[in-house]
Amino acid sequence: MNRVCNLFNIKYPIVQGGMVWCSGWRLAAAVSNAGGLGLIGAGSMHPDVFREHIIKCKEATDKPFGVNLPLLYPQMEDMINIIIEQEVKIVFTSAGNPAKYTSFFKEKGITVVHVIANSKFAIKAEQSGVDAIVAEGFEAGGHNGREETTTIALIPMIKDLVNIPVIAAGGVANGRQMASAMLLGAEGVQVGSRFAITEESSAHSDFKQRVVDCKDGDTILTLKSVVPVRLVKNDFCNRVEKMILDGKTTEELKHELGRGRAKRGIFEGDLSEGEIEIGQVSALIDRVEKAEEVVSGMIKEYNAAINSLTEL
Amino acid sequence: MNRVCNLFNIKYPIVQGGMVWCSGWRLAAAVSNAGGLGLIGAGSMHPDVFREHIIKCKEATDKPFGVNLPLLYPQMEDMINIIIEQEVKIVFTSAGNPAKYTSFFKEKGITVVHVIANSKFAIKAEQSGVDAIVAEGFEAGGHNGREETTTIALIPMIKDLVNIPVIAAGGVANGRQMASAMLLGAEGVQVGSRFAITEESSAHSDFKQRVVDCKDGDTILTLKSVVPVRLVKNDFCNRVEKMILDGKTTEELKHELGRGRAKRGIFEGDLSEGEIEIGQVSALIDRVEKAEEVVSGMIKEYNAAINSLTEL
Numbered sequence: 159m160n161r162v163c164n165l166f167n168i169k170y171p172i173v174q175g176g177m178v179w180c181s182g183w184r185l186a187a188a189v190s191n192a193g194g195l196g197l198i199g200a201g202s203m204h205p206d207v208f209r210e211h212i213i214k215c216k217e218a219t220d221k222p223f224g225v226n227l228p229l230l231y232p233q234m235e236d237m238i239n240i241i242i243e244q245e246v247k248i249v250f251t252s253a254g255n256p257a258k259y260t261s262f263f264k265e266k267g268i269t270v271v272h273v274i275a276n277s278k279f280a281i282k283a284e285q286s287g288v289d290a291i292v293a294e295g296f297e298a299g300g301h302n303g304r305e306e307t308t309t310i311a312l313i314p315m316i317k318d319l320v321n322i323p324v325i326a327a328g329g330v331a332n333g334r335q336m337a338s339a340m341l342l343g344a345e346g347v348q349v350g351s352r353f354a355i356t357e358e359s360s361a362h363s364d365f366k367q368r369v370v371d372c373k374d375g376d377t378i379l380t381l382k383s384v385v386p387v388r389l390v391k392n393d394f395c396n397r398v399e400k401m402i403l404d405g406k407t408t409e410e411l412k413h414e415l416g417r418g419r420a421k422r423g424i425f426e427g428d429l430s431e432g433e434i435e436i437g438q439v440s441a442l443i444d445r446v447e448k449a450e451e452v453v454s455g456m457i458k459e460y461n462a463a464i465n466s467l468t469e470l
Numbered sequence: 471m472n473r474v475c476n477l478f479n480i481k482y483p484i485v486q487g488g489m490v491w492c493s494g495w496r497l498a499a500a501v502s503n504a505g506g507l508g509l510i511g512a513g514s515m516h517p518d519v520f521r522e523h524i525i526k527c528k529e530a531t532d533k534p535f536g537v538n539l540p541l542l543y544p545q546m547e548d549m550i551n552i553i554i555e556q557e558v559k560i561v562f563t564s565a566g567n568p569a570k571y572t573s574f575f576k577e578k579g580i581t582v583v584h585v586i587a588n589s590k591f592a593i594k595a596e597q598s599g600v601d602a603i604v605a606e607g608f609e610a611g612g613h614n615g616r617e618e619t620t621t622i623a624l625i626p627m628i629k630d631l632v633n634i635p636v637i638a639a640g641g642v643a644n645g646r647q648m649a650s651a652m653l654l655g656a657e658g659v660q661v662g663s664r665f666a667i668t669e670e671s672s673a674h675s676d677f678k679q680r681v682v683d684c685k686d687g688d689t690i691l692t693l694k695s696v697v698p699v700r701l702v703k704n705d706f707c708n709r710v711e712k713m714i715l716d717g718k719t720t721e722e723l724k725h726e727l728g729r730g731r732a733k734r735g736i737f738e739g740d741l742s743e744g745e746i747e748i749g750q751v752s753a754l755i756d757r758v759e760k761a762e763e764v765v766s767g768m769i770k771e772y773n774a775a776i777n778s779l780t781e782l
Contacts, residue, residue, distance in 0.1 A: 160782075170782055171782070276686050276687060277685065277686050295620065295622070296608065296609075296620060297608075297619075297620040297622065297623050304687070305686050306687075306690070306750075307609075307686050307687065307753070308607065308608060308609040308620040308621065308622070308641060309622050310607070310620070310621050310622055310641035310647055310650060311609050311641045311686075311749075311750040311751050311753065311754065314644065314646055314647065315686060329622035330622070334626055334653055334654055334655065335626065335654065337779065338650040338651075338653045339622070339650075341653060341776075341778070342646055342647065342650050343646065373589065374588050374589050374617050374619050374623075374624070375588060375616070375618075375619065379618070383715070403695070403717065404717050405715065405717020406717075438618075438619055441589075441619070441623065442627055460782055461781045461782060463653050464776075464779040465781075466653070467649065468776075469773045469776065470472075470483070470772055
């Protein structure tokens with residue numbers, strides 16, 4: 159029996175990434191209804207909006223769903239109170255120290271998963287008492303680790319270090335990649351990019367079309383001295399890359415980045431000056447679909463893939 | 471039947487990377503004798519040394535073996551004459567335009583494989599008439615592509631673009647990773663780092679020990695404005711990274727790099743000032759073994775791995 163399915167009480171070990179400006183209640187409920195685990199992305203929501211999305215998600219599905227909460231969120235107290243008040247059962251934490259809130263959530267009976275990108279934080283997360291780990295490779299979209307370890311190198315390494323289930327993220331957009339990640343030792347996958355451009359994603363339609371048009375080499379991990387983030391190369395991104403080549407300081411880069419560029423790119427569809435956060439698998443994604451089609455298609459491909467190899 | 475095994479007339483679809491300063495006749499013959507395909511790495515050899523290694527390899531194995539020839543090699547004429555004179559049957563080309571020599575080699579009855587890291591060159595290689603492609607991901611050691619596409623994203627993409635067999639490279643050091651790469655659509659794997667630290671590799675023992683000691687995050691893809699290369703972070707590498715942050719020019723970086731640093735690091739074992747070329751999988755490699763043990767161990771792990779998944 160699959161431990162990730164058991165842990166969340168879901169049918170398929172596919173977690174939809176709780177992405178900023180994409181993952182509202184519509185997407186989360188659709189994925190959960192399809193047999194995966196939907197996550198509401200709290201990172202881009204004001205507390206009141208976050209509460210509303212949880213309430214609507216509960217109305218839209220009777221299946222388990224969760225929330226993704228970046229630990230650097232400014233109004234953490236408010237968000238935690240809403241999670242408790244709304245009786246959210248599953249919390250994915252990211253971008254911070256897992257030791258800070260895990261035991262609190264666990265005492266409330268909440269299942270906790272932490273996102274890591276290196277061996278040090280994998281061990282730290284397990285020690286802090288989380289129920290599972292998302293191990294995210296360099297190819298993933300959005301914010302990313304400094305070690306730049308890719309999924310094929312990361313998953314076997316983390317699997318050997320911890321006893322709790324490992325969920326692979328980064329480079330997983332189809333059933334073959336899912337099977338591949340599971341062979342490496344993952345017991346489930348977290349899929350971001352492919353769900354970011356589903357019909358139920360709240361991303362702007364121009365953002366979705368840009369992702370469909372992506373070819374290999376169209377994304378880059380940039381702003382490493384600020385916080386590493388994988389973006390589609392556009393006017394903003396190219397300007398920042400030039401500043402880096404010219405030796406500009408971290409402060410100058412932060413100033414150029416400013417605030418609100420992820421919203422501008424993903425939610426408002428400003429393809430030249432917004433941050434277009436997406437993974438390398440954007441090169442493989444060729445259409446906008448319903449979330450349910452993504453889940454059922456991946457499972458079909460997965461089952462075909464695992465029967466495609468013969469012994470040597 | 472496996473097309474890569476058929477193409478080279480070998481037992482297992484495992485190619486040993488033709489790495490500078492590691493891959494002489496001892497390593498190539500040992501891998502070929504173990505049922506894989508050994509490659510002599512011409513990139514670090516003077517023509518006379520290259521001829522000697524081919525002659526010794528033919529004495530040490532009656533199995534198929536090949537050579538890896540970087541197309542930027544300064545004395546190409548000499549090398550090509552030696553390949554013809556010594557009746558080498560398999561040539562892997564890299565670091566250049568595959569159109570330049572492929573038809574010449576093919577006319578001589580030589581099997582030709584070209585190493586690529588993006589979709590553009592995959593198509594170009596197939597059009598030039600090569601028999602197979604090595605698709606190398608960002609996680610690989612040594613020289614690398616500018617697109618930074620990782621193996622899990624690259625292989626399915628290339629597989630969909632070409633009809634000739636795809637051999638996956640980058641991030642493959644054990645049988646699980648091999649099975650994972652084959653599930654993505656590869657029909658064989660090229661293994662570099664793990665063979666670089668076998669007993670038969672001509673790398674310095676201090677280099678091998680440094681690789682055994684590697685943890686995640688110990689390597690970095692650097693010198694991107696010159697030629698991207700994945701190295702273990704050491705005094706030289708850290709100095710270069712600082713120069714990049716300070717906005718130094720490509721010319722200044724080239725001057726700092728100078729000549730002979732790969733030899734210094736890999737062959738002479740200068741761990742602080744040499745280039746320590748190795749892949750991210752160095753974090754997973756924990757001992758120096760015989761090449762035969764690597765091949766048989768990988769096949770055993772591969773067979774166990776492909777039977778480890780059940781349908782969902």
